[in-house]
Amino acid sequence: MAARRGAPGWTTWPDARAALRARWDSGDLLRARLTGRPVTPLVLPVRGPTSREAADRFGEVQDWVAGWRAARLRPARLETAALGGRLIGTNQVPKRVVLDSAEDVWTALGVAADVRRFDDLVAATEAELPAGLSWVAARPHEALAHAADWPRMLAVVEWILARGGPHVYLRQVDVPGVDTKFVEERRGVLGALLARTLPADRGDPTARPADIARRFGLRSKPELVRFRSFDPADGPYSELAVRSDELARFPFAARTVFVVENEVTYLAFPPVPGAAVVLGNGYAVSSLAALPWLGDRDVRYWGDLDTHGLRALDRLRRFLPAARSLLMDEPTLLAHRPHWSREPVPVTEHLPRLTPDEQAVFQALVRNEHGDLVRLEQERIRFSAVERAVAVARVRG
Numbered sequence: 001m002a003a004r005r006g007a008p009g010w011t012t013w014p015d016a017r018a019a020l021r022a023r024w025d026s027g028d029l030l031r032a033r034l035t036g037r038p039v040t041p042l043v044l045p046v047r048g049p050t051s052r053e054a055a056d057r058f059g060e061v062q063d064w065v066a067g068w069r070a071a072r073l074r075p076a077r078l079e080t081a082a083l084g085g086r087l088i089g090t091n092q093v094p095k096r097v098v099l100d101s102a103e104d105v106w107t108a109l110g111v112a113a114d115v116r117r118f119d120d121l122v123a124a125t126e127a128e129l130p131a132g133l134s135w136v137a138a139r140p141h142e143a144l145a146h147a148a149d150w151p152r153m154l155a156v157v158e159w160i161l162a163r164g165g166p167h168v169y170l171r172q173v174d175v176p177g178v179d180t181k182f183v184e185e186r187r188g189v190l191g192a193l194l195a196r197t198l199p200a201d202r203g204d205p206t207a208r209p210a211d212i213a214r215r216f217g218l219r220s221k222p223e224l225v226r227f228r229s230f231d232p233a234d235g236p237y238s239e240l241a242v243r244s245d246e247l248a249r250f251p252f253a254a255r256t257v258f259v260v261e262n263e264v265t266y267l268a269f270p271p272v273p274g275a276a277v278v279l280g281n282g283y284a285v286s287s288l289a290a291l292p293w294l295g296d297r298d299v300r301y302w303g304d305l306d307t308h309g310l311r312a313l314d315r316l317r318r319f320l321p322a323a324r325s326l327l328m329d330e331p332t333l334l335a336h337r338p339h340w341s342r343e344p345v346p347v348t349e350h351l352p353r354l355t356p357d358e359q360a361v362f363q364a365l366v367r368n369e370h371g372d373l374v375r376l377e378q379e380r381i382r383f384s385a386v387e388r389a390v391a392v393a394r395v396r397g
Contacts, residue, residue, distance in 0.1 A: 013071035030140035075104040302326040306375030317353035339380035
């Protein structure tokens with residue numbers, strides 16, 4: 001506890017009050033109330049002077065005791081103990097602060113209204129969603145912060161349990177006073193409650209917190225694959241965006257597939273007869289895993305020449321091990337030195353699916369062999385170099 005100025009670590013009433021507040025802030029008091037564990041009498045020990053200190057610093061001890069006597073402790077009470085010796089005699093000094101009832105604790109903290117709201121919240125949860133009590137016990141103050149919305153939040157969880165599923169969008173949740181924004185803004189707590197109540201075959205607890213539909217076992221917004229095909233068999237359209245689950249069943253005709261990251265580069269990509277160019281969108285290339293027929297195509301990946309781009313290539317090879325890279329080599333990097341920029345937060349993890357040449361580039365970037373945090377973004381590569389690389393890739397097949 002903090003010491004009063006001039007006193008060597010002796011507890012003051014503000015110190016004891018701060019210790020009581022810390023007990024409240026920890027959630028222990030509300031947790032005990034929920035579980036029925038008694039919290040009173042609640043004792044706050046008081047550290048005071050030793051007999052030697054009382055003799056050597058008698059005036060300071062008197063001031064310290066006077067401070068306690070002047071303090072407004074109610075509803076707490078102060079217990080004392082004898083201290084002294086031959087030099088100063090026996091004196092009664094503060095020993096502990098005691099709060100005899102829970103009501104005294106709430107009054108001392110000024111939280112009686114909060115406790116009433118918490119009691120109502122617990123009662124509603126016990127009646128409507130008993131499995132959610134474990135989360136309330138683990139995070140009582142977070143639950144209390146949502147007390148005003150708690151009935152609607154319980155209703156959302158109950159609706160999803162009863163009517164949700166992979167055929168239902170989040171927008172279809174129909175609870176009075178609830179809209180999609182309400183759910184999105186409270187997705188952390190709702191997700192925690194649903195994790196304790198959803199059957200094991202519903203929802204995905206490993207999904208990103210932002211992906212609330214998948215976490216709740218609801219229907220996710222469809223992933224679109226955006227591509228341009230230069231194969232006449234794919235029809236007259238210059239560009240298409242198709243749901244990945246539908247494209248998985250009805251593949252495009254092009255046999256060579258270039259996957260690029262930058263949108264303008266994708267739009268300007270040189271037309272290659274019999275090929276298609278797909279917009280990868282960074283780590284979203286994993287969505288291409290839904291297209292099993294890609295394993296039978298000649299896939300070329302072109303991403304930023306930096307550690308993140310090489311990691312995206314490594315991830316693509318998890319499901320397309322034969323995919324080859326394009327313009328992600330050291331000669332390309334060194335030929336574009338004036339166009340280098342800085343990579344804000346490079347990755348350093350092991351990338352086992354890179355070829356030896358790609359691994360050499362990655363390690364050189366990680367070790368800053370070419371300079372500090374070097375990166376070459378896809379859109380900074382000269383277009384003539386792109387045309388040459390695509391022509392070479394086309395010839396090699």
